[in-house]
Amino acid sequence: MPGTPGKEQPRRRQARGExxxxxxLDAAASVFxxxxxTAASTNAIAREAGVSPGTLYQFFPNKEAIAIEMGDRLVHEMRETYGEALAPVDxxxxxxxxxxxxxxxxxxxxTEHPVFFTLMHGPDVPGGITEAHDALHATLVGRIEDLLTSLLPPDTDRAHVRRTAHVCLGVYKAGLELALGHEGAEREAYVQETKDVLVRYLDPLVGDRLGQPAH
Known part of the structure; x- marks a missing residue:
């Protein structure tokens, strides 16, 4: 078709740029x-990527821009993850x-994206990521509430459901930090411990809602 070669060239440039x-971003994740x-630098990121600092600056003006772009992509992927993970259950x-x-x-x-924890829970992260984290946290708590609503007795007070959701998220974050600090069988053991703590916490609240006796 006439004109096709001209259209293909910008597409190839765009693909190379992406x-x-x-x-x-992969190099920055390793460095972060x-x-x-805080201690990361654009020079270290460029070195990890095997490119010159000048090449890095063609795409990102500073490390904050890199972190914000990375955070945006991770938050988007995380939203897809919890959309599936926190759907109400039978x-x-x-x-x-x-x-x-x-x-x-x-x-x-x-565990596949450890930089997510580094960016979201580090002591000094860019403002754009902090805002994204706050929004994600609020939405995540809401989705956990939806999941809990399908598990808890129908007359459970909404304020109690919200508190329970916050506790569940806090327990998960503590378990995640422990899991990320270990590998292999030891990591799997911490993941299982996290599940066990959550089940023991929720079991008395759920009662026979799922056909299980309250303890």
């Missing part, structure tokens, strides 16, 4: 995880299965 951006955000689903499925999805995401 690959370079991803290369820089190794040194923390009341016949055993509590341990419901909790285990949600924890597994989140643990998998966070």
């Amino acid at each position: 690959r370079r951006i991803q290369q820089l 995880c190794a040194t923390g955000y 009341p016949a689903t055993p509590l341990a299965d419901a909790v285990g499925a949600a924890v597994d999805r989140f643990m998998t995401f966070n």
